[in-house]
Amino acid sequence: MRIVFMGTPAFAVASLNELVAASHAVVGVFSQPDKPVGRHHNKLQPTPVKECAWSHDIPVFQPEKLRDGAALSILKELEPELIVVAAYGRILPDDILSLPPKGCINVHSSLLPKYRGSAPINWAILNGERRTGVTIMHMAAELDAGDIILQRATSIGTTEDAASLYNRLAQMGGELLVEAVAQIEAGTASRIPQDHEQATQAPMLSKTLSPVDWNRSAREICNQIRGLYPWPGASTTAITGEPMKLWEAQVVEQYTDTLPGTVIAAAWGGIDVACGDGQVLRILELQAPGKKRMSAAAYLAGNPIQV
Secondary structure: OEEEEEEOOHHHHHHHHHHHHOOOEEEEEEOOOOEEEOOOOOEEEOOHHHHHHHHOOOOEEOOOOOOOOHHHHHHHHHOOOEEEEEOOOOOOOHHHHOOOOOOEEEEEOOOOOOOEOOOHHHHHHHOOOOEEEEEEEEOOOOOOOOOEEEEEEEEOOOOOOHHHHHHHHHHHHHHHHHHHHHHHHHOOOOOEOOOHHHOOEOOOOOHHHOEOOOOOOHHHHHHHHHHOOOOOOEEEOOOOOOOEEEEEEEEEEEEOOOOOOOEEEEEOOEEEEEOOOOEEEEEEEEEOOOOOOEEHHHHHHHOOOOO
């Protein structure tokens, strides 16, 4: 099938690769403009999808806007039968949505209608979900609200962080996408309306989510650490009084009546902190200001904590 692909981050790379491997004619790729990197922001970093498209010799287009007519003109020249979107980061206007004869479809990393929005993987972990998945859907004007074609679920590991789940769902999404495109090509693709009353949101992450509230339960804080990895990361001043990033932790089957946020033990196995439910969270990896990420044992070797 003649396809235009739209995507930007690493999550979308598996979907593009799977389409190419399935011998579809991907005639063009749209990706967001390259971002400046480096100390002086004087170098542009190609997006992961752009680099992937280059490796397949696929033309890449990076319009600043989608509503000024320029993107629509490019698409008309490319004449796609289908537009596939995966984490593009832009809302498609109606004139683009209505252009391809077989429509526009999206690869979304949640079991819709739950977790509509830009950070579904993170919020699933932050909220303590035990399972999530990927959805391939027909696109509609409202964000992530289109009819469902296919879904596939997976369990979330109890210690799995957002980065690991991101990689797994990216591959799942690519594989499920190829199945959906085959059904569209055959004219057998489903259109299952979403139950909008069951919709939940997964808004963009920000650094305001980072500070740990030790009055919360140990499990909730552990989920915060896992869900905010690698960005923006969970942080606390409870351990030494200075802000630290918390990168890995585990809930300890131990109860204490100590004030939440108090360090109750600090040894080679980790730093134990009292939480609001009386349970204990053991910090396994952390990062002090100006330092590299390290194990709690390595930190304590140079920075002993008196309990």
